[in-house]
Amino acid sequence: MNILRKSILIGFTVLGMAAAHAQETQPAPQAHGAKPHPTREQMQAKMADMYAKRQARLHDLLKLTTQQESAWANYQAAIKPAAFDGQRPERKPMNQLTAPERLNLALDMTKKRVAFLETRVKAVSAFYSQLNPAQQTLFDEHGLANPRGHWKHHGHRGWGRGEHHEGWGGSAPRQG
Structure with a gap:
């Protein structure tokens, strides 16, 4: 009788472990209405579409x-x-680079950014x-808008228009 109880107990333990393992290997259920993360290709296609629409709006707005x-x-x-070709250079984690290697990497990135600009x-x-003054004004307002809206937030309003932000460099005269 004792052997039978042990066998049943072992059997239930094995079944319980198998059920727990099966739950771990199944993908976690998504919240109701949640969408899966888009693939890199889907994101690139979406960004290309947004870019094309933005350029078309600018073209229509300028009435060339x-x-x-x-x-x-x-x-x-x-x-x-430039279209992303899917090839990424092999990168070491930053904590595996020496200080000069990190600085050279930063310098290379800066040089690429300067060349782009x-x-x-x-x-x-x-x-x-080639634009007339009215078109230039429209281009100034709509041509180089930051897609993330960076200049619209975080206290950066007015930069480049003669206004100063006291928190950055303290160039604005202090009031009283």
């Missing part, structure tokens, strides 16, 4: 003349975001010079 269309085409070709400045300047 036929003479300005070639400048628009050159501008679009120069600023079009120089290309962008040339493209914008060439296109901007």
Whole structure:
């Protein structure tokens, strides 16, 4: 009788462990209405679509003349975001790099950013010079908007328009 009880107890233990393991291997149920995370390709397609729509809105807003269309085409070709080829350079975690390696990495990233900005400045300047003053005003307001809205938040309103933010550099005169 004792052997039978032990066998039943072992059997229930094994069944319980198997059920627990089966629950661990199944994907966790999603909350009602939750969407799965998009893939990298889906995100890239979404960003490309948003970029195209934004550029189309800007084109329509500027009401370009036929003479300005070639400048628009050159501008679009120069600023079009590069497609991601799926290849990422192998990266060591930052904590495995030496201090000089980290600084060289930061310097390389800065050089790439400067090269990108120089290309962008040339493209914008060439296109901007082809616009009339009313179009330039529209381009100033809508042409280079930050998609994350960074300049609209965090106390950065007014930068570049002669207004100062007291919290950054203290250039605004203090009141009383």
